Amino acid sequence: LKLRTDSPVKVERLRLAQRSFTRARICAAARSIFAAEGFDAATMEQVATASGTRRSTVYNHFRDKDEILAAIAEEFADGSVKLIHTLPRGLPSRADIDTWMDEVAAFTIREQIPTILLMNLGAGADIPPELEAVGVRLMQALAERLPAFRRALEPGPDQGLTQARARLVLQQMGMACLQLIREKRARQRGATSGRHMLSVAAELFERFAREGTL
Amino acid sequence: LKLRTDSPVKVERLRLAQRSFTRARICAAARSIFAAEGFDAATMEQVATASGTRRSTVYNHFRDKDEILAAIAEEFADGSVKLIHTLPRGLPSRADIDTWMDEVAAFTIREQIPTILLMNLGAGADIPPELEAVGVRLMQALAERLPAFRRALEPGPDQGLTQARARLVLQQMGMACLQLIREKRARQRGATSGRHMLSVAAELFERFAREGTL
Numbered sequence: 055l056k057l058r059t060d061s062p063v064k065v066e067r068l069r070l071a072q073r074s075f076t077r078a079r080i081c082a083a084a085r086s087i088f089a090a091e092g093f094d095a096a097t098m099e100q101v102a103t104a105s106g107t108r109r110s111t112v113y114n115h116f117r118d119k120d121e122i123l124a125a126i127a128e129e130f131a132d133g134s135v136k137l138i139h140t141l142p143r144g145l146p147s148r149a150d151i152d153t154w155m156d157e158v159a160a161f162t163i164r165e166q167i168p169t170i171l172l173m174n175l176g177a178g179a180d181i182p183p184e185l186e187a188v189g190v191r192l193m194q195a196l197a198e199r200l201p202a203f204r205r206a207l208e209p210g211p212d213q214g215l216t217q218a219r220a221r222l223v224l225q226q227m228g229m230a231c232l233q234l235i236r237e238k239r240a241r242q243r244g245a246t247s248g249r250h251m252l253s254v255a256a257e258l259f260e261r262f263a264r265e266g267t268l
Numbered sequence: 269l270k271l272r273t274d275s276p277v278k279v280e281r282l283r284l285a286q287r288s289f290t291r292a293r294i295c296a297a298a299r300s301i302f303a304a305e306g307f308d309a310a311t312m313e314q315v316a317t318a319s320g321t322r323r324s325t326v327y328n329h330f331r332d333k334d335e336i337l338a339a340i341a342e343e344f345a346d347g348s349v350k351l352i353h354t355l356p357r358g359l360p361s362r363a364d365i366d367t368w369m370d371e372v373a374a375f376t377i378r379e380q381i382p383t384i385l386l387m388n389l390g391a392g393a394d395i396p397p398e399l400e401a402v403g404v405r406l407m408q409a410l411a412e413r414l415p416a417f418r419r420a421l422e423p424g425p426d427q428g429l430t431q432a433r434a435r436l437v438l439q440q441m442g443m444a445c446l447q448l449i450r451e452k453r454a455r456q457r458g459a460t461s462g463r464h465m466l467s468v469a470a471e472l473f474e475r476f477a478r479e480g481t482l
Binding site for chain 1: 303305306308309384387388390391392393394395428429431432433435436439440443446449450453454460461463464465467468471472475482
């Protein structure tokens with residue numbers, strides 16, 4: 055009697071699936087640990103415990119905390135870039151922008167743990183390169199859609215100011231979403247600060263997209 | 269022979285001076301510890317060690333970390349309110365605002381540790397009440413000078429949006445100052461991001477002061 059064994063191709067496919075599953079589990083645990091402890095204070099040990107794996111398994115997937123942060127930030131940027139691609143082509147109207155801002159807010163509420171983590175890291179003494187990379191990807195995706203954001207990436211006498219304005223638009227979107235997340239978490243049903251901040255983000259976005267100034 | 273002793277009044281004065289000196293030393297140590305470790309991770313033990321006093325001495329002055337944060341935030345707010353009082357009376361010109369922004373930036377560079385700490389706490393999952401109190405004091409001081417900021421504090425149909433705009437102006441000033449501090453700390457002499465962000469803060473401040481919108 056000959057036992058049937060799985061083909062090497064199938065075994066390899068299962069191994070890769072298992073590996074990516076473990077990786078996703080570690081990332082999910084790390085998101086919670088980083089958000090709860092703060093990125094600087096969190097340890098790989100805590101990430102291992104929270105993900106129910108061994109420390110050696112975590113190191114098998116990620117060299118260090120920075121690599122985990124890079125994976126979390128990249129996934130967040132993937133989702134954000136997809137959202138930017140849903141912006142209508144051409145100059146969006148204020149109504150288009152309002153609808154889109156609601157989708158941005160809904161996305162960050164679903165992804166509230168990385169949103170809090172990234173906003174928090176963005177207000178620290180140093181900006182980690184993993185976060186800079188997210189900013190660059192968002193800016194490039196917006197530049198593909200809107201000439202005003204494109205000018206922020208093109209060398210020229212006004213590039214610095216245009217870049218500062220473009221970043222402010224993104225920053226205000228981020229702060230508004232963070233406020234909406236806070237209100238949601240604190241179950242402040244009647245809260246309006248986040249909505250008003252999102253309106254201000256929409257008004258800045260519209261003016262910047264149309265005129266390149268604020 | 270009768271020994272001359274200090275009068276009770278003088279003794280009491282010395283005791284109070286000593287007490288306020290110790291308090292200031294604890295605050296100075298706490299600023300560094302909170303900035304280095306993050307406010308959440310820092311312990312009273314670390315504050316005691318850094319200030320060269322006993323843990324019991326720290327508790328003699330402050331009930332908990334929040335009380336130390338309140339003292340640091342209050343001192344920062346005192347300095348900021350003084351700066352707001354240097355704004356010329358009436359509607360400031362763009363040149364007035366630019367000069368004033370330079371003073372704001374110089375103040376935050378001198379006070380870079382509390383600036384980093386407070387900006388960082390302002391981008392967290394919760395805003396601590398000690399930080400809210402700073403925001404309220406700055407807004408009130410600005411409201412005494414400029415009608416646009418006063419409208420942000422007065423109930424009315426547009427209060428929410430006006431408040432969101434006023435906060436954005438303050439937020440952009442804070443982010444610009446934080447970027448200038450980062451550039452200073454990293455000794456990036458040719459860096460221009462912080463200056464451009466400060467210009468954008470000035471342009472928002474001017475428009476908001478003049479028109480109440482952005």
